[in-house]
Amino acid sequence: MSRTDAPRAATVRVPAKVNLALRVGPPDPDSGYHPLATVFHAVDLCDEVTVRRARSTSLQVTGPFREGVPADPTNLAWRAAELLRENYARTCGVRRPSPVAITLEKNIPVAGGMAGGSADAAGVLLAANELWGEELTPLDLQDVAAELGADVPFGLMGGNALGLGRGDELSTVLSQGELHWVFCVATAGLRTPDVYRELDRQLGWDGPPTPETSAARTAAPEPPQELLQALRTGDPHEIARHLENDLQAPALALQPGLQATLDAGREVGAVTGLVSGSGPTVALLCESREHAIDVSVGMAALRPEIQVFTATGPAPGARVVDTRH
Ligand code: ATP
Numbered sequence: 001m002s003r004t005d006a007p008r009a010a011t012v013r014v015p016a017k018v019n020l021a022l023r024v025g026p027p028d029p030d031s032g033y034h035p036l037a038t039v040f041h042a043v044d045l046c047d048e049v050t051v052r053r054a055r056s057t058s059l060q061v062t063g064p065f066r067e068g069v070p071a072d073p074t075n076l077a078w079r080a081a082e083l084l085r086e087n088y089a090r091t092c093g094v095r096r097p098s099p100v101a102i103t104l105e106k107n108i109p110v111a112g113g114m115a116g117g118s119a120d121a122a123g124v125l126l127a128a129n130e131l132w133g134e135e136l137t138p139l140d141l142q143d144v145a146a147e148l149g150a151d152v153p154f155g156l157m158g159g160n161a162l163g164l165g166r167g168d169e170l171s172t173v174l175s176q177g178e179l180h181w182v183f184c185v186a187t188a189g190l191r192t193p194d195v196y197r198e199l200d201r202q203l204g205w206d207g208p209p210t211p212e213t214s215a216a217r218t219a220a221p222e223p224p225q226e227l228l229q230a231l232r233t234g235d236p237h238e239i240a241r242h243l244e245n246d247l248q249a250p251a252l253a254l255q256p257g258l259q260a261t262l263d264a265g266r267e268v269g270a271v272t273g274l275v276s277g278s279g280p281t282v283a284l285l286c287e288s289r290e291h292a293i294d295v296s297v298g299m300a301a302l303r304p305e306i307q308v309f310t311a312t313g314p315a316p317g318a319r320v321v322d323t324r325h
Pocket of ligand 1: 068069070074075076077104109110111112113114115116117118120121151189190192277278279
């Protein structure tokens with residue numbers, strides 16, 4: 001049943017992510033997709049997504065990381081609004097709901113390996129569903145999210161999650177306490193497909209499989225059990241021992257300067273550092289909130305050209321923070 005008191009506008013806050021483990025298997029010969037075993041961790045660095053009823057779909061981008069974000073139908077947030085409208089017509093048997101004017105406040109670095117575009121798409125799904133009378137259930141929204149991209153379902157879910165398949169088969173991961181981070185944003189972004197292409201090149205996955213390699217090339221990566229156990233202890237030093245990212249080597253090959261950022265992180269006392277997802281953002285793990293502030297100050301002094309900010313996880317997934325009637 002539609003709600004008669006549905007709002008005119010809704011604002012959703014949606015978190016960035018870092019992959020605490022990212023294991024990548026060889027690409028499927030038919031689809032070209034790499035099977036993943038990953039542990040997503042949402043941090044309290046959030047984009048804010050507002051949707052309002054409008055005559056036609058539109059998009060405005062504000063905030064510190066607005067540069068380079070397309071304000072047109074190629075934006076994943078715009079595609080999310082259109083796909084949800086079609087789903088309303090299909091799933092609920094109702095006329096397509098009114099279009100929405102979308103405003104994105106970009107606080108998540110763009111093309112930084114923190115899934116900012118996916119976060120915005122998740123935000124639009126939740127906000128537009130609120131506007132259109134909450135006809136779709138959280139499970140329906142997860143299905144629409146998976147159609148938009150592998151990282152979008154996690155934007156809705158948040159917390160810590162194990163992601164299998166293309167990263168969109170999610171299950172909750174138990175953890176204790178909070179993790180404190182310093183994120184170092186590189187000046188130039190990295191395109192995710194380029195990083196996967198470099199991984200394929202490094203591992204010899206870019207040619208046809210030979211009889212020797214074909215068995216290995218059908219194997220999906222195993223979930224990182226030791227990391228999952230370490231997360232239950234909540235001890236950052238124990239967790240640090242099990243952080244891993246198969247995309248780090250290719251990201252470093254494409255942006256060799258990232259090694260200096262990782263080295264600087266160690267020099268200023270971070271517990272450890274790793275490239276976030278496909279990079280080039282570097283995530284430095286710290287012992288506490290205070291330690292993260294010290295590390296960020298140290299990084300700003302040592303590498304003043306790099307933008308740094310602190311964040312804490314696990315953060316909740318997309319949530320409605322404001323509605324206007
Ligand atoms: P991932 O971690 O999922 O690989 P990312 O954080 O590296 O993603 P995004 O910030 O999501 O990368 O953006 C990648 C590219 O997608 C951008 O360069 C931009 O051209 C395009 N894009 C489309 N929609 C958005 C959006 N809402 N916000 C940012 N970029 C977007």
